[in-house]
Amino acid sequence: MGTHSRLIAVLFVSLFATFANAATAKKPVERGNADAGRNLALEACTGCHVVSDNQPFPPLLKGAPDFREIANRPNVTAASLRRTIAALPQVPRKGQMANPLLTDAELADVTAYIMTLREHRGKAP
Ligand code: HEC
Known part of the structure; x- marks a missing residue:
């Protein structure tokens, strides 16, 4: 009986921990804020990329793909881009x-x- 209730207590604690984790793990970070991302891209990426059709100045360096082109590559997802950039x-x-x-x-x-x-x-093409 003693071990039984201890077991149940352990079960409860781990169940609770699982729920607590699930509640805190889903932060908005997962999704991202596209407006903030656009501002960041205008600051940090325009030196080399066309990040937007109406960006204030063209890239200084030539040769980097436009963000529109990158976005329209087959099979690109936000997650795949995140992995690619993080792995550079x-x-x-x-x-x-x-x-x-x-x-x-x-x-x-x-x-x-x-x-x-x-x-x-x-x-249709
Ligand atoms: C110094 C120039 C430079 C800057 C600044 C720069 N890039 Fe790039 N980027 C490149 C070049 C060149 C390539 C193409 C070669 C490559 O893939 O590395 C590229 C490729 C990429 C790719 C495609 C990678 C792949 O392999 O599919 C992504 C996504 C990207 N850049 C995102 C960004 C973002 C986001 C920023 C701003 C935070 C940024 N870049 C800033 C030069 C730059």
Whole structure:
């Protein structure tokens, strides 16, 4: 009987911990804020990318893909972009970009913004 109730107590505690985790783990960071992401992109990414059709100045460096082009690559998702950007090396090879060292929230925001540039696929060409 003693071990039984101890077991039940342990079960309860771990169940509670699971619920508590589920409640705190789902932060808005997951989704990202596209407006904040656009502002961040205008500050941090326009040096090399066309991030928006009406950005104040064109990229200084040539050769980086437009954000619209990146967003419309087949199979791109916000999650895949986040992984790609987070995995960039800090010391890039020639022609590659360096890891912009964004926080998780910034990554979520900027990729949410990039995904707003994705056009609906599946329309007749
Ligand atoms: C110093 C120039 C430079 C800056 C600044 C820059 N990029 Fe890039 N970026 C590049 C170049 C060049 C490429 C293409 C080569 C590559 O993939 O690394 C690229 C590629 C990318 C790709 C596609 C990567 C892939 O392999 O699919 C993404 C996404 C991207 N950049 C996002 C960003 C974001 C977000 C920012 C701002 C936080 C940013 N870039 C700032 C130069 C830059």
